[in-house]
Structures are given as C-alpha cells and as structure tokens.
Amino acid sequence: MLGLLFTSGILAFTTTQNVFFLLFSLLMTSILISSFVNRLMLAGLEIRLELPPHAMAGDPVACTLGIENSKSWLSSFALELVAPVGRRFPVPIVPAAGSAKVPVEVIWARRGVPDPVVVELSTRFPFGFSVRRTRVAVRVSTPLYPSIREQPGFREILETARQRAASAKGVNDPEFNQLRGYQAGDDWRMIAWGKSALGTDWVVKETKSNGEGHFVLALNGTSAQFERTVELAAFLIWELHFQGVDFQFDCEGVLKLVRTKGDAYDVLSWLAEIEPSQVVMLHQRPEVFLIDSHSISG
Helix, strand or coil, X not given: CHHHHHHHHHHHHHHCCHHHHHHHHHHHHHHHHHHHHHHHHHCCEEEEEECCCCCECCCCEEEEEEEEEXXXXXXXXXXXXXXXXXXXXXXXXXCCCCEEEEEEEECCCCCECCCCEEEEEEECCCCCCCCEEEEEEECXXXXXXXXXXXXXXHHHHHHHHHHHHHHHHHHHCEEEEEEEECCCCCCHHHECHHHHHHCCCCEEEEEEECCXXXXXXXXXXXXXXXXXXXXXXXXXXXXHHHCCCCEEEEECCEEEEECCHHHHHHHHHHHHCCCHHHCCCCCCXXXXXXXXXXXXXX
C-alpha cells in the first residue's frame, strides 16, 4: 500500500497528470481514514481477566478474557486478541456499551496473587491498509491456591500422617449421641442410611467427642523450604480429606475442622497467601503433626 502511494505521488508530481493526483489523494485519504478508524475501534475498550473459583498454581486455569466497550454509540469491529500463551483470537465485534468474552488457558507457577497479564489487542478495520496495536497489563485480583500435585516424597509423609491420624482416633473417636434431621452443610458420612431408607427425609447421626479434639496438621513456619512445605500441606489436606480422614488444620492459631470439600478449600485459600511470619507455632502435643518438607529425602 505504501509502495503504491509512493509511486502515485512520484508520478503525480513528475507528470502533472490529474489522474495521478486523484489516485494519490484517494490513497492518502484512505490511509488517514483507516488510521483514524483504527484508533477509534480501540478507544474505550477495557479488558478484564476472570478466573474460575478454586484455581491452583501449576495447573492450566480456564480463564475468561472479557472485553468491555464503554462507547455507548459505536461498536468495535474486527479485533484480534493475542493471549499470554501466544494464541490469537479473532473478536468480530464488541457491541456498543456491550462486551465480548474470549476463553483462554493460563498457567501460573506460583501461588498467591499473580503478576499482571499482558495481552495485545489489534485491529485492521475498516480497509486493512493499516493496523493499530495496543498492549494492556491486566491485573489479577484472585489469589491462586498452592498446587496439590504429588511430588517426590509426599506420598511417604501422607502415609505417616494417616497412621498418626488413626492412632489419634482412639483418643478422639466421636461417640454416637442421637439422630436428627439432615441440615445443609452436614457431612454426608454421618448419614444414617438405614433410618433414612425408612422415611422420606435424610437422617444424620449427631455425635460428641470423647477427647479434646481431632488430629491436627500444623505448618512449620521456620522451614528452610517454605514454599515446598506449603505445597506439601496442600497435598496432605486434599488427600486426607479425599480419603475421609477427619482432622483440624492450624490457621494462625485457630484450629479449622476439615470435613467437607468447602472446608478443604477454605484452608487452601488461607495457604494461598500465607507468609512464614504469619505462621503461629502450636505447642507440641501427640495429636499435632508438624508439616515440614525438609524431612523429605532427596
């Protein structure tokens, strides 16, 4: 396009032919209009990144890039979005005062609030003679949970924790007390299946504890490998919950009982942004299992 403009300009001024002047003027006008419309298409656009609930570091996170058009009188056409992973996504139109969404997958290596994600937005509308690009740093406000993936040595510590939990159960074994109707949030493992089958409503066992508490997991804030210790804690919490082990987790000196998946997510949310200085060390008791990845061989 620029070569044609340059050629027509030389011919117009060297031959003084009106047809070349007309061609030169048309080309110049088209480029100026295209550049102006390009800028107008990108004006008033805001990009946000939406994360799903319970996103974890180290795993592909199915996010949504939302493009909002604050222009109430003009739509934006023929956009192209370059995601952080390098993939290009065409966005045919973002309606006036409307929005468009693009699904993307992003992987973050670390827990906590991620760094801003840089995306590129471009358009060639209306003629394709010029392209306008802009880069936007999109802030992410949702913290990522630590990874719950198994790492070398984690399985052995899990088995040790299970054995400790089983031995502690003899002291803290819940004693059956009475039956009552099911309430939202009750542990499904406490359902009295025989009694429930006789009626139309669910019946659960209400229990009381003989001991002072459950098996307790506590984080070692002085660990030399604190990040790996946090990942070990996340792995233990998820696996013990999945295997039906009742336990408590020490969250800054407050014992959190983990029975449901929601309880496990609450603890993972706490671990997402925990720093060593925030860890409150519990007094060593037989039921307390101190999590420290430093003890892993290799």
